[in-house]
Amino acid sequence: MGTARLMFNSFAASLWLLPFSEYCKADNIYWKHFFEGKGGYPHRQQCDEREYTSEYSGWPTTLVSIEVPTVRGMDAYPSIMDLTDNITSSMECGKPTLLSFSAREVSDGTLFKTIQDYDPQSKALIHQLEKYYQGDPVLNPLTPWERPPIKNVFCIYGIDSKTEVGYYFAPSGKPYPDNWIITDVIYEFERSLLSRSGHSVSGKPNNSSGDGTVSYNSLSMCKHWLGPKVNITRAPQAEHDGSDLQTSMNVEHNHGQDLFPNMTRAPHVKYITYFEDAESIPGWRTAVWELDKANHRNIVRMPVVMRELWLEMWHDMHPYSKSKFVTKAFRGPLRHEDCHWDYSKARCAFPEFCEYRYTFGDVHLGMSCRLKNSSTKLLRQYL
Template sequence: MFNSFGSALWMMPFSKYCRTDNRYWKHFSGGRHAGQPTYKCDEQEFQSNFSGWPTKIINIEIPSAHAFDAYPSFSEIPESNLSSMECGLPTQLSFSAREISDGTFFKAIEDYDPDSKRMLHLLQKSYLGDPVLNPLTPWERPPIKNVFCIYGSDSKTKVGYYFAPSGKPYPDNWIITDVIYEFEGSLISRSGTLVEGKIGPISGDETVPYLSLSLCKNWLGPKVNITRAPQSEHDGSDVQIKLNVEHHHGEDLVPKMTRLPRVKYITYYEDSESLPGKRTAIWELDKANHRNIVRSPVLMRELWLEMWHDIHPDAKLEFVTKAKRGPLRDEDCYWDYGKARCAWPDYCEYRYVFGDVHLGQSCRLRYTTAEVLSHYL
């Protein structure tokens, strides 16, 4: 949604209160169906102002009296800059997530944007009219046994945009005049002004808003174990646990847990009572960036432990324990200059090997990796 509103059609926001016929499961079970899918919204959609989102997604200025030449197509005026052209006092229109995903927004600007007709056709053909799945409605849990939904949180994330005509030819005929962010329990504009809206419990991962990220919490079972622990190695003293928290489908899970300043946490939501034949876990990593989360050492450690736990024949728990996190490799040991010894003395010891060039390199695990991992069964 930068040069062309249709450039990001596949990842448009949608309302969590609107759905189409659930033909996804019928398709996998071999059922047959005919006709167009039905798109329905429940009462909450029309009682809320923002389709469940923090604010209106798009706020756009359009001329009060349509002037055709104010929005030239590329073929009509290829190199003109018409920013000074008079086209009447603008009218600002606002659109919710539902009004974007169902095509209302594209219809409203059809006379002012030469690409809108194509977008409406593509939206209807490939999304709203898809006989198997409309991805612009809330997704049901994938039909597989294990689902791990992992994302970053608590970062400054865009949730709304203000657009105005630029006077330039398509595809540069719109410019972003302001951006609304969710961050630290408030909505703020790019200029720093507070904005009214529905503030979520936390913010997203700098790219995807929290509302979209947290939709997979709907896939959890009726009872959930919630654990919050520091991302770094820890001895368990700052681990907070709530067991068998009741979870109602469609409602967010927000634990009342404390946070120490300057400490990054990872919050685990894991089935205590699963859906039949299913196992679901949600991991929220504080300050983990959307693009860089796959390179996070913390995430790699947690995935390694979980995969090792799942394939081990002696595993006793449904998920790997969160009680503590100590060094798992020689590379995780280091020298504590304040105490003049290797940090984590229960795990690491000083053991010089020829070629070590500093004290930290000589700190190594006391035990084999297999022995260390046995504590996480």
């Protein structure tokens, strides 16, 4: 349980128990539970040969490396009621062994079954894993999930932030629940893997990293649901006139695989990349939005996300909308607050939308930049 507590705190979203590899499946006991009355047993996992020949179970690197002491059982980790005067000295008698575990071996419980010989508290964790995860008739945690059977699916997440993807644990010499400590953390960032001290680590980093909390492997699972033909658009997050817009139509995509656009990025510009599919399932839409440098905890407060969601909903509800998704050709100001002063040109930015109009109480030039037309007229351009 001490190990579980550390891992929960480290992974934040507890994604160490969720699907990890496209090469592994588990029998769907949801149907057996509700339609055949055969629930009450753990998922039986089956992996094909590619899972065992591939490195790291589809993860960027080894998920957990843990030092185990030569002393086993209660002598290694006494409870809080036991005497602890001689713990450290007894553990120093033998050199610890470093064991490594892939994402599959963490999710299916191999890690916790291995360390139960060294930590008696692991038995309770194995019980929790089997009862509330592997035996859950709905969650099915060992199988990559299929697209939900709903009309519209939009997955929105941040990418390219420094994100934890691996951990090193070691015995602390203290009683439970502080019997394990994290000795090192592996980060994925800018197509490389780095330790907490900054050293390079071997592995298979993705083209993008996660959002600072959740790894890219877990975030990008939604892209597996896109159909065989996907429209990809990359645009600046800020208001733009379309000059820096990149579009690829009908990009081929294999079901169950990731998709990386062959597009460029200008320095110091944050982009939002749209992956959109409205053709593979008639009447249904699937979209994935990747926002550069968007933090996991702050993404719901980002003005760009609120703007895009609002435009998409307004477009969907409008009776005269012409396209399946809102246009990405440009992004102009929609509110007075979106107008600002362009000091390089000594005028309000976006002069076709904004004008200088002073109102009593304005304390700087930017506050006096306001929309020329009503929001209704501006919104018609997004149909």
